Amino acid sequence: MLSVVTVGLLLSLAPLFVLCVPPIWTQPEQVHLSYPGFPGSMEITWTTFNETDESVVEYGLWGGQVFEFTAKGNTTLFVDGGSEKRKMYIHRVTLNDLRPAAAYVYHCGSKAGWSDVFAFTALNKSSSWSPRFAIYGDMGNENPQSLARLQKDTQVGMYDAILHVGDFAYDMDEDNGRIGDEFMRQIESIAAYVPYMTCPGNHESAYNFSNYKNRFSMPGRTEGLWYSWNVGSAHIISLSTEIYFFLDYGLDLIFKQYDWLKKDLEEANRPENRAERPWIITMGHRPMYCSDNDKDDCTTFQSYVRLGRNDTNPPAPGLEDLLYLHGVDLELWAHEHTYERLWPVYGYKVFNGSVDEPYVNPRAPVHIITGSAGCREKHDPFVPNPRDWSAFRSTDYGYTRMQVSNSTHLYLEQVSDDQFGKVIDSIWVVKEKHGFSSWF
Template sequence: MMVTWNTFSDTKESMVEFGFKVENLNMTASGSRTKFVDGGLEKHTQYIHRVTLTNLIPGSLYMYRCGSSYGWSSLFYFRALPSDPTPKGGIRFAVYGDMGNENPQALGRLQVEAQNGMYDAILHVGDFAYDMEQGNGTVGDEFMRQIETAAAYVPYMTCPGNHENAYNFSNYKNRFTMPMYEEVESLWYSWNIGTAHIISFSTEANFFSSQVVINNQMAWLQKDLEEATKPENRAKYPWIIAMGHKPMYCTWNTGVEDCAKIVGITREAFEDLFYKYGVDLYIGAHEHSYERMWPLYNNKVYNGSMDAPYTNPKAPVHIITGSAGNREPQSILLPPKSFTAFQTRDFGYTRFFILNSTHIHAEQVSDDKGGQIIDKFTLIKNQHGPEAWL
């Protein structure tokens, strides 16, 4: 488990004290810190501390605090991930994008659920704070304090969105510590959990970064997918789930021609690659809506069968979940397209549960409707990989 925090002065040390009991935090881990200067005029400076806790006992509840002899955080807790890849209730996620410092509608419910141990991980699919660099980075500071009440209790896994692009994504790269942060500053990475291989990548590279970065990411994606689809790996982690901020399809419009034009750039860059390796589920955000689509490839709907479209579907399933709330308006409702299974502009977020190697269950929570589940679906596959498309 990686613990990341910031201090505004250089405290010289980065320590985590942890243990099984509040009165006995008998284990200590130390890490490192880096100086982060925001790109704004005031050169707002802080120190980002990172400590990795290793040799954790799967499923155990740990108490911890972070800091140093110069001062300590509040006491927090987390549960180490289970060793059983198919625990009762599945591996449980909350997933959303587009959460701001102002009007983070879904946050209150997520804080309670994260603290209550309802999730094994939270996935934030890009667009944070609106924007972290604003106020010389102080909006980012405030946003991190807001999400601490969820992110200190459960792994908070991220990918960059367009709102992170200032100063070459510096606030994103510095504030979050994802797998591969040392190599590519958390812009892309993959990890395995339960029966799933999860790929997080930057759709924004193709809008804001140099050709070198675009090429590096594509080469990494290709290599990662090749590795993940080797028979021995896919047998262990049959589900391949990709998350990137911008969707590949949508029927909404946030003011510009998103669904007509912008998503096409993402689709052209990544869709063929994901189809080729049999990616099962693509999670996007960016549109301030929730939209569930029929299995889709190359603008065409590929149902498994008419009465059970999510049973052995013939193409990846796409969802958009960008409704966590921010200062911008929700998306405008446009008529559904042929690929639309469900759409809503209610604020909210998605829960999904990887039950085992054949079943994923997902549900959409509406904050407008007091936490009511307004959509759900089960993705059933007894064959994974590109051969499943045949």
């Protein structure tokens, strides 16, 4: 028979025994969209922390029968590389045969739990459509200053897609992946409504970029390291600049990406393809030019991204010549926690269209660096005197908006969150012809 003291002790410890029972995590969270790369489709990705029997999206046309359609997908177990080896289940479902430019409502999950109800607009497949984008890199879980404004912009319908040019959460792997979880929850209010298209940055490098590769669902079969897609009159190419810096994960990646990129650019430049999608736009995390004072790769003439690496066997090719020779119009970058717009530049020389209209028929690619969305590392400093090819610089927190208006006109503007959403810089890039011949 237990004594009164023993019974009292057991009762006092009872809450501890209860706390040892882990919760069941079958509720969907971290919902986000991406474009799989073929017309009439959308991919929906979410996370649970316990396995569910199935991965389901129920959806229907806005104003029609709610959840009229059902699509099923698959689940992948992702084990974070940290000491706890935390498990998460990544669910992916692709919706097909969507009506172009039609609005849909959806939720995702299973009989074990459903997400909130979200909405999206299927991408218009027409090459004469004028898509609108928000573009930024380097946004963290801590100090994501631009996030609230981006959330509101997105929810009032300002964008058709988001381009996040590397560096997420700071960092997705920290605290055994919990920082990544919280960041993905933060962007759900953006990414569950429009395709959230990404490229890897240096802050994703842990465990061979495993958090990035598993959490996002990009087109192609390269785990999101590089891929391309068409939207409106633009062919957009996402690249990994990190393969030049993390050689332990495979020197061969530089050559694989280069060969893929060359073939992709050749295909995009076939006369019939360039006529339909005349704008070729690239996005990659680390720029090949910048006027920051931080000794990053872009501050040196011998930039790895620009010229390649001669200290490898065999030497690794850079990107500038390849992009120039195939008539790439616009190159989007981040990494520097600043905003910088360059004059049209190639080989460290300015090639403006004219003195009065530098971006009208420019004779080299236009570079935009937009890495000031906000993170715990705060701002980067500029060198006191801008380089000859630097046209505009700002250390304000903010992000870039872009609209591909038609086959000849593309608009860019920079929003300052420090100045309450003020547009602090804007340009029209006008090209009467595209391709390598447009440089002459």
